[in-house]
Amino acid sequence: MVDVRSGIGEALPPPEVEDVELYHPHSWWTRYVFSQDAKIIAIQYATTAIAIGMVALVLSWLMRLQLGFPGTFQLIDAEAYYQFITMHGMIMVIYLLTALFLGGFGNYLIPLMVGARDMVFPYANMLSYWIYLLAVLVLVASFFAPGGPTGAGWTLYPPQAVLSGTPGGKDWGIILMLSSLIIFIIGFTMGGLNYVVTVLQGRTRGMTLMRMPLTVWGIFTATVMALLAFPALFVACVMMLFDRLLGTSFFMPAIVEMGEQLQHGGGSPILFQHLFWFFGHPEVYIVALPAFGIVSDLISTHARKNIFGYRMMVWAIVIIGGLSFIVWAHHMYVSGMNPYFGFFFATTTLIIAVPTAIKVYNWVLTLWRGNIHLTLPMLFALAFIVTFVNGGLTGLFLGNVVVDVPLSDTMFVVAHFHMVMGVAPIMVIFGAIYHWYPKITGRMLNEVLGQIHFWVTFIGAYAIFFPMHYVGLVGVPRRYYELGEMAFVADSVHSLNAFISVMALIVGAAQIVFLFNLVWSLRHGREAGGNPWRATTLEWQTPETPPPHGNWGKELPVVYRWAYDYSVPGAPEDFIPQNQPSPGRVSHEAAS
């Protein structure tokens, strides 16, 4: 059997390139605003993403108020409702989750975890953030544009997205939405190339690929996927923009709209769906893989035990990443595509459940015979496993083509994807912030506020989305502004909807506690020291906390072992940092 801690005692390769001095900032503006330091860029990305995420949170309150108490709130009419759901979905998926995991955690953690001084292209990295900010501003502008934002649903399916029956279809809404996505993708590409090249070329001596922490593996694989998947969305957006502005017919067949013949003809609405989901399904894993990686490290560190089956975990990430490109049409079983596609896509979709299940087993087997510290990051990691397993299993309903037929386009789908790619990754984001905040700021987040935040968020979110599956099972369709009279919907379903709405308000309010904690602890948090969790990975071994520009002071760290040497028998402490040579090394190097 190959030793997963491979290479202990092997001769260290000589440096391939010399350490070069970074371009250091000379003014406050270049240090904190137009900064080229990946750590500052990470904070900029994260702050922007959380800020726009708060907008999406408020939108979810508004739509839940309408669903739970229909007709009570005059300001939420049908148009506004569809605008809210569209913007909520798009913001959460793209501008919060993607940006925060890759732009936020990717920027902060990749250089530190692989032992680099910064990203390899710092200037492009800076541009990436400012272009992202521009994309967010264009998106926000649609709230103030004539006609308001688009109400086409986050999937933006044509023809309705560009027709007058949909809010923003013939106004500015859809134009600004598509423009913002195009800008976002341009900005992301600059950042994404950086992350990939830094992982491949910027690792320090001794940091082999199979010694990288799973966090880096998750973010790296997700970034490669994003670079391959976003172009499909990019062309789809450009083509729809042409359909809307120039009168082309990429997605527009002959149409009679409200009794009037339109000038379009010959296009295919279903082509858009293929392009959208060719991006959209990998997107699920673009969000999930960084979460998988990060949660592995949280569990390992806080259970004081190596991640179980490290190599299997790496391969599972890579295989999931690959398979996720050939499952996209499981979003389209009832779209009217050739029904024989169903056999292929159901099979690939259920195959992807196997490596995903292996990851779950390895997380819980890491807990087995561990030394579990129930810290906040560990609590959020446990909550992630519960919600992810729940949401992943309902995916087996929707992926299994014929089972999807009655459930598709119902609230079951809404419950499923919120559990699996909303709640679960956000649990990881929270856990990760509680985990790395001490490194970013030098102070711990407040424990009591954190406990309140955790319990309300976890139990509340589960109470929102678990019962929602049953609303869908009853047959209630999604994207209904109001249910009105439906003979097959009992009154109790309306009570359940009201309950879900109340829970949504409470969980949303709990996030204020979290935001307060983030700000309050900056000044009043307990001093953390350099390595409060006694973790092995390189970011905890920096000479200074928070790490300054360049991260490592005079000497780059040298890596001698994998990232998971926790509770090694015979070791004096229950962790051995990656940059600590093994005792046998001295004699070995002397001999060679």
Next chain:
Amino acid sequence: MAVVVILVLLAVGSVLFHLLSPWWWTPIASNWNYIDNTIIITFWITGIAFTAVVLFMAYCVLRFRHRPGNTAAYEPENKKLEGWLATSTTLGVAAMLAPGLFVWNQFITVPQDAAEVEVIGQQWLWSFRLPGADGKLGTTETRNIAPENSLGLNRNDTASLDDVIIEGGELHLPVGKPVKVVLRSVDVLHDFYVPEFRAKMDMIPGMVTYFWLTPTRTGTFEILCAELCGVGHPQMRGTVVVDTEEDYQTWLAEQQTFSQLSASSETSPAATAITASAAQ
């Protein structure tokens, strides 16, 4: 300890919620009870997996939580255990996939004797067309749509002339007879969704889609639109009535064919106006 209690409560509570909740699917009215059965198999397999994982986690937290003097075991890999888990997962997945694909094959194989019914969606109204005496639906073209021909039938196609046209009214189907539902849209995406039938399918402008079913009990059921089609999406309702054969024939005899409608619209301009306003 609170963590352990809550994890156990969550697992047990989810199972009890599933067993005791009043929220379950509406009684079926078509032959697709195979789909319901596959969902029940899936509920069993996934329910066991979920409960097992959460209870195992609760046990680990109880047994291996940090206490002074505890140390974790050091075990990087366990090939045998990993192999065993991967194999059993694959079997579980296959147990769900196999019946799923088997039923999907039935779902997409339309019986030879299925009668055709066309459903046409537009913002935000359902219309229907039956083949008429010749048993054949005539050809259509979106470009033909005009106030006096709101479904775009081809006047030069003789098969069109006897087609029965129902605009904005009820669709009737005979019980126990397989029917192929042919779907068309003139503007945006819609989705013909009758919860009691279990089956649904999108309707796409520029394309013809379909699914089939055999209604198994008489009754009146709601048609909903299940694909977002603009602000009127929740109001796009219709009615399908499953009749006994005699009732169905009685109803059918009362309906008007395309040529009858054309003739009456030529003679009375008022009728045209009514048809046009119904199409709005």
